[in-house]
Amino acid sequence: MLAGLAFKRKWQNKMKSLGKPCDKPNIVTGANVQVCWEKFARYFEVELKEVKLRDGYYVMDPEKAVEMVDENTICVAAILGSTLNGEFEDVKTLNNLLMKKNQETGWDTPIHVDAASGGFIAPFLYPELEWDFRLPLVKSINVSGHKYGLVYAGIGWAIWRNKEDLPEELIFHINYLGADQPTFTLNFSKGSSQVIAQYYQLIRLGYEGYKNIMENCQDNAMVLKAGLEKTGRFNIVSKDNGVPLVAFSLKDNRRHTEFEVSDVLRRFGWIVPAYTMPPDAQHVTVLRVVIREDFSRTLAERLVLDIQKVLHELDMLPARVSDKMAATEEHARNGIVVKKTDIEVQREITTAWMKFVSDKKKTNGVC
């Protein structure tokens, strides 16, 4: 949001100095953008121009993005590690194509890299990949400390290439806390625990520590991927060199859908989201498992086993009947069709878990 705001202000200042209108800013992204960019666009009144996805290609096509750029484009936002399938967008090609367009038109459209997840992956697993300030048009980058920075939720940051890329007029200087404190935020007082936790992780782990953890995450992602492939039932939609996650869809979802797999997996204690892809790939549904530091190899193996159990269970059910067990579907009771409420579904899950725990207690006195 802050990076977007800086681009908007910079663009407005430039247009004003050229005596041109500055009331119709736009930003170019892929349709796979994370919701924060939609929020930025809506709150700060910037038109969001999205490059559509297509079958088998789930990130922003750099060529199409550059085609969409016009004089009112404040920046092109590329994603390093798409939320949907973890794939890195090709920032280098985007940079080269945009340099060419800027040369031809005289504009100076910049690039922002949303490296919320990938910012802590690429430097450790793919150090030679050029996606950052090595590319001249990349003016700002954001990273989430609470993702692969390994800190609890609530910390993230944006960095700018140069002082000039962040208009000075957006920065407030306060002096009532004992010293000059420059601030550029959307909120006011905020706890510093996450900053301290991040500082601790950085000095405790260092480059080697982060590298080891990221390699381990990647290895475990590959174990999970191999296990899923072995079932013969899934197409893998994520890439091997991206964020350590596995996104996958059913090869055949005519009898049972990915949403049903997700629902039944909840009964085994797994919350694996299922979602449809954005336009024009909305007919594709995927399940996604993000592998973090605490997702061990044992857990990866157990998830594969549980997914096999779920598939087996679904295979035993007639097509779509299991839909009726799902939260929002119709359910026959006493011959009358009634809709299950969320609370009923929740109670059912709680009961299943209580039974699971009490069955365990019967066989095993150890907690």
Ligand SMILES: *Cc1c(COP(=O)(O)O)cnc(C)c1O
């Ligand atoms: C998580 C995410 C964000 C939002 O970052 P927060 O630190 O959670 O605010 C933005 N973009 C992408 C690609 C993300 O994955």
